[in-house]
Amino acid sequence: MKRLCTLLLLLLCCGAAQAHKASTSYLHLRLEGSSLSGRWDIALRDLDYAIGLDASGDGELSWGEVKAARPRIEAYALSRLAVRADGRTCTLAANDLQIVEHGDGNYAVLSLAGRCPGRPRTLALRYDLLFDLDALHLGLLDLDFGGTHAGLFAPQQPELHFTSGSQSLPAVFGEYFRAGLWHVWSGLDHMLFLAGLFLPAVLRRHGRTWIPAVSLSAAVRDTAVMATAFTLAHACTLSLAATGAFTLPSRLVECGVAATVLFAGLNNLVPMVYRELYWLAGGFGLIHGAAIATALIELGLPPGSRVWALLAFNLGVEAAQLSVLLAVIPPSFTCRRSPWYRRLVLLPGSLLVTLAGLAWLLERGLGVDLGVPLP
Amino acid sequence: MNRPRAGRAVAALLGLSIAAAAAGQQQPYTPADDAVVLEHVAPPRAPGVLQLNEVRSQWTADPHNYALALAYARVAMNIGRQEDDPRYFGYAESALQPWLQQAQPPPEVLLMHAGLRQVRKDFAGALRELDALVVAGVPESAQAQLARASLRLTQGDPAAALRDCDALTGRVDPLLGLTCRSAAEGLAGHAAASLAALDAARGQLAGVALPVQTWMLSVAAGAAERLGRKAAARADYAEAQRQVAGAGTRDPGLLAAYADFLLQNGDAAAAADLLAADVRLDSLLLRLALAERRLGEAGDVGLAARADEHVRSLGQRFAETRQRGDALHLREEAMYWLDLRHDPGHALQLAQQNWQLQREPADARVLLRAAIAAAQPRAAQPVLDWRRRTGLEDVVLDTLQQQLPAGAAQ
Numbered sequence: 001m002k003r004l005c006t007l008l009l010l011l012l013c014c015g016a017a018q019a020h021k022a023s024t025s026y027l028h029l030r031l032e033g034s035s036l037s038g039r040w041d042i043a044l045r046d047l048d049y050a051i052g053l054d055a056s057g058d059g060e061l062s063w064g065e066v067k068a069a070r071p072r073i074e075a076y077a078l079s080r081l082a083v084r085a086d087g088r089t090c091t092l093a094a095n096d097l098q099i100v101e102h103g104d105g106n107y108a109v110l111s112l113a114g115r116c117p118g119r120p121r122t123l124a125l126r127y128d129l130l131f132d133l134d135a136l137h138l139g140l141l142d143l144d145f146g147g148t149h150a151g152l153f154a155p156q157q158p159e160l161h162f163t164s165g166s167q168s169l170p171a172v173f174g175e176y177f178r179a180g181l182w183h184v185w186s187g188l189d190h191m192l193f194l195a196g197l198f199l200p201a202v203l204r205r206h207g208r209t210w211i212p213a214v215s216l217s218a219a220v221r222d223t224a225v226m227a228t229a230f231t232l233a234h235a236c237t238l239s240l241a242a243t244g245a246f247t248l249p250s251r252l253v254e255c256g257v258a259a260t261v262l263f264a265g266l267n268n269l270v271p272m273v274y275r276e277l278y279w280l281a282g283g284f285g286l287i288h289g290a291a292i293a294t295a296l297i298e299l300g301l302p303p304g305s306r307v308w309a310l311l312a313f314n315l316g317v318e319a320a321q322l323s324v325l326l327a328v329i330p331p332s333f334t335c336r337r338s339p340w341y342r343r344l345v346l347l348p349g350s351l352l353v354t355l356a357g358l359a360w361l362l363e364r365g366l367g368v369d370l371g372v373p374l375p
Numbered sequence: 376m377n378r379p380r381a382g383r384a385v386a387a388l389l390g391l392s393i394a395a396a397a398a399g400q401q402q403p404y405t406p407a408d409d410a411v412v413l414e415h416v417a418p419p420r421a422p423g424v425l426q427l428n429e430v431r432s433q434w435t436a437d438p439h440n441y442a443l444a445l446a447y448a449r450v451a452m453n454i455g456r457q458e459d460d461p462r463y464f465g466y467a468e469s470a471l472q473p474w475l476q477q478a479q480p481p482p483e484v485l486l487m488h489a490g491l492r493q494v495r496k497d498f499a500g501a502l503r504e505l506d507a508l509v510v511a512g513v514p515e516s517a518q519a520q521l522a523r524a525s526l527r528l529t530q531g532d533p534a535a536a537l538r539d540c541d542a543l544t545g546r547v548d549p550l551l552g553l554t555c556r557s558a559a560e561g562l563a564g565h566a567a568a569s570l571a572a573l574d575a576a577r578g579q580l581a582g583v584a585l586p587v588q589t590w591m592l593s594v595a596a597g598a599a600e601r602l603g604r605k606a607a608a609r610a611d612y613a614e615a616q617r618q619v620a621g622a623g624t625r626d627p628g629l630l631a632a633y634a635d636f637l638l639q640n641g642d643a644a645a646a647a648d649l650l651a652a653d654v655r656l657d658s659l660l661l662r663l664a665l666a667e668r669r670l671g672e673a674g675d676v677g678l679a680a681r682a683d684e685h686v687r688s689l690g691q692r693f694a695e696t697r698q699r700g701d702a703l704h705l706r707e708e709a710m711y712w713l714d715l716r717h718d719p720g721h722a723l724q725l726a727q728q729n730w731q732l733q734r735e736p737a738d739a740r741v742l743l744r745a746a747i748a749a750a751q752p753r754a755a756q757p758v759l760d761w762r763r764r765t766g767l768e769d770v771v772l773d774t775l776q777q778q779l780p781a782g783a784a785q
């Protein structure tokens with residue numbers, strides 16, 4: 001009878017007021033490029049019910065108890081949330097724990113940070129917080145992913161999919177072309193390597209001496225061929241690495257780049273290769289392409305227009321190189337007959353390139369700090 | 376950051392403890408002191424039953440054990456009702472999941488599930504399950520029929536409720552059957568007779584289980600209130616509350632009805648006293664804020680500030696509940712906009728939505744009051760039609776109807 005009555009009471013007296021918010025968490029996520037950030041508000045009551053925060057068992061949760069449980073809170077919460085970008089898993093970590101008050105009590109605020117591979121076009125979020133314990137729990141999502149998206153995670157709907165507000169092709173092209181330009185103009189190692197290659201462009205090696213190039217067009221043609229060989233090779237490795245076809249250890253790649261800078265400088269001081277330099281430029285381009293891929297991976301590739309983005313980035317790199325070449329060759333061509341060009345430009349310049357290449361090679365290869373700013 | 380409000384400053388000056396002082400700021404912060412208490416997490420004790428933590432740990436160890444899952448769900452539902460807190464209903468539903476997913480869930484599980492649907496205002500879903508149980512001829516059929524009667528009452532259909540109550544004769548405790556019939560007849564134009572029948576049975580009350588006593592007294596108090604017998608109503612509400620509190624528990628529905636009665640009859644101080652400890656329950660915080668607002672208007676500066684805080688806190692709670700897509704407490708929300716935010720237009724919309732769902736005398740009152748305040752007497756028509764259909768007697772509704780322009784009322 002007693003059990004019957006309690007049940008009856010429950011069934012009978014509901015008309016009055018069922019007025020209280022059910023368990024809810026608030027998840028804000030933002031994906032910019034490939035970088036993920038966010039904030040997750042989870043009720044302390046819910047966390048306590050799920051993993052037990054009240055260490056003292058006195059029924060009161062103090063800030064000290066919450067703080068002490070921080071690793072467990074973070075591990076629990078993160079184990080209940082998965083973010084995948086274009087089918088690939090994103091990393092997610094909690095880096096701060098604070099408190100905020102909502103209408104029904106205090107909530108733990110987890111600051112989230114993570115990274116997604118590439119520049120995703122689609123995001124899949126899987127949310128499993130508390131569903132096993134509380135069938136009425138909901139997760140309210142506020143997502144910033146190429147525009148604002150709202151979502152609701154429920155036990156019947158633990159997974160949500162979003163597509164980024166897609167960019168127009170010209171916008172993608174412009175963005176990646178600029179990124180390519182800027183990568184060359186702002187990359188000290190790249191510029192030094194180009195300097196190493198271009199400094200002797202207005203001269204020709206003849207036996208053990210330099211002789212001035214005969215015509216400007218020949219000088220420009222020779223260097224342009226060299227730069228283009230470099231860019232083509234560079235485009236190959238860059239595209240392959242950026243699309244994930246292969247990955248090389250970054251330290252190896254960086255040492256390789258430093259070695260090419262060292263070689264380019266040294267080759268001007270103690271000529272080793274001086275015929276058909278475009279082969280050399282092409283070979284070195286392969287190494288530089290692998291290095292630049294890292295930058296492009298960080299920027300991410302828009303899935304719908306990957307080819308365009310890669311093309312635009314490579315064309316940007318090529319345009320930047322040609323711009324350097326066009327700025328440097330005409331003045332140096334004019335001065336090519338002066339012995340001062342060799343003494344004040346070619347030799348010191350090549351020496352500088354050589355030393356920088358050597359320093360980087362030592363720093364990257366051996367992990368020592370020589371005080372030379374790494375690019 | 377919110378600009379500190381004048382009310383908050385006054386409250387702080389008076390040294391009042393206002394739990395919700397920082398609410399609504401939504402700015403995460405790091406508490407300065409490890410000792411600061413952020414939350415109360417002890418599960419409330421439901422008298423006479425196993426404690427939540429005990430049954431829960433047994434269930435956790437063996438979640439597919441039917442008896443353990445049912446025991447856990449029962450305790451959670453009990454506490455949920457006592458606390459008016461859907462979290463516990465969510466726990467109960469989770470525990471029942473494995474059986475709910477079966478093609479033919481056990482009748483006990485279905486009955487509990489109908490109760491869970493009912494508390495989240497899924498009346499249609501609850502009715503489907505109860506209908507099936509009533510005709511199934513299982514031991515749970517009587518309980519299902521009683522539950523269906525109560526649901527019909529909530530939906531404002533006392534005739535249908537009475538049919539269910541009559542069908543229960545001889546199948547449940549006679550006092551329970553009597554209360555069921557009295558509750559239905561009391562809303563169907565026979566309040567005086569219903570009250571007389573209940574009064575005649577008062578002698579048998581001793582020894583009856585607390586929930587039955589509470590229900591009887593609540594039904595009697597409601598009937599007396601609608602008949603204008605204020606003293607009798609107050610005595611029964613007070614007695615019911617005394618018994619519930621004496622057992623160490625809480626009945627939010629009873630408290631809300633009692634507080635509404637006190638507020639209706641101008642005793643805001645008694646209402647504030649009654650609800651002082653219930654700020655966690657939205658439905659009761661609403662009545663507390665109403666009482667404090669009235670006392671504030673009567674000159675109590677401290678209570679005026681408290682009322683402001685509570686109104687703000689309620690606003691946040693309603694907004695957050697709506698964010699979830701829930702509209703569980705339309706009646707309370709309508710009262711909030713009508714009486715605390717003075718927006719009768721919005722209150723009327725909510726009261727009309729609420730009327731589509733549930734039709735108790737309190738729902739009729741708020742719809743009528745909102746229609747009058749919003750100067751939209753036509754909006755009151757469904758209530759007038761419903762009263763004509765059911766024959767409901769209510770002195771409060773009578774007074775309200777007199778405020779409607781002549782012609783609109785008929």
